Amino acid sequence: MSDENRSTPYHHDPFCHDQNRVGGAGFPFFCEKPAIFNQGVTPSPQGLHAIDPSYMTFTDYLHGSLDYNTLSKAFDMSCSSSEVISPVDNDSGKGTASHEHPSTPNSLDTSSSTEAVTEDSGKSKHKPDLQEGGCEDGDENSKKANKSKKKGEKRPREPRFAFMTKSEIDHLEDGYRWRKYGQKAVKNSPYPRSYYRCTTQKCTVKKRVERSFQDPSIVITTYEGQHNHPCPATIRGNAAAMLPTSFFSSATVGSSFPQEFLTQMLPPNNQSGPNSMYYHNIAPHYQQQFQLPDYGLLQDIVPSFVRKQEP
DNA sequence: CGACTTTGACCGGCGC
């Protein structure tokens, strides 16, 4: 076990205020300002949106407080920027985030060190529900048999949300507590993929963490499911410790916990075109708008979100 | 001693 993966290696500023640091262990949306702006994209205050209370946060998503419809809407946004966002190929592995943008070579470089996208859960590779239920016929096959309970039933795959982050640290701190339950070598990648599960009881949220084989400095994190509990960091207060004090004085913070404003993805306010994703960080000057390059509407990329909002 | 990581094995889905 490397120290980098230990749960709380954060004695540094997760916001990457230190320009010398490459990435950080903090939640990625905090840390990417330097990389984003390195591309010469210098956001001016005028070009940024005011923070709207209607914005949903990434944490909202993780907490399950937003529905698919909302999320879908959030992604159906406009664009005006030249920044590129790379969808992370679902099902992973194969390609995660690397091969899908031949025409946008900078999609993986440091042009946008944190990129978010929802993953399509549409692929048919489902596993039976292992978490609960279905342990009826005490089949001999012992433990392994447990895995295959509920045969024939396909577990509806949880919605996924993936993003890429430029970071030296594999396991990015997001305020939740995770237990690693597996690690696998990934085909076509020299870097293994790690599997984490939320340690909170009854919370089935999982996440996968892997490095882009094209750009090892990029970490691809995929969340699956939505937390059904408050962020443990709220209780422990360790995430708060990660935050610079100046952060708390931000007008956007309010009294809620940092997780509540880690990342916010803006619904299409008044801007622009269909092919963009927009997410911003807490601080207005962190905001950045991204445009989907080779893709059509986001719904084409994440059909699951579109499907799910239809009853 | 509890929480967590490591790691090899297993399982199911998918493509050929």
Add this chain to the structure above:
DNA sequence: GCGCCGGTCAAAGTCG
């Protein structure tokens, strides 16, 4: 049917 591959389990090991 077979092999590949992603995902998961669980025993053993590690850490604080």
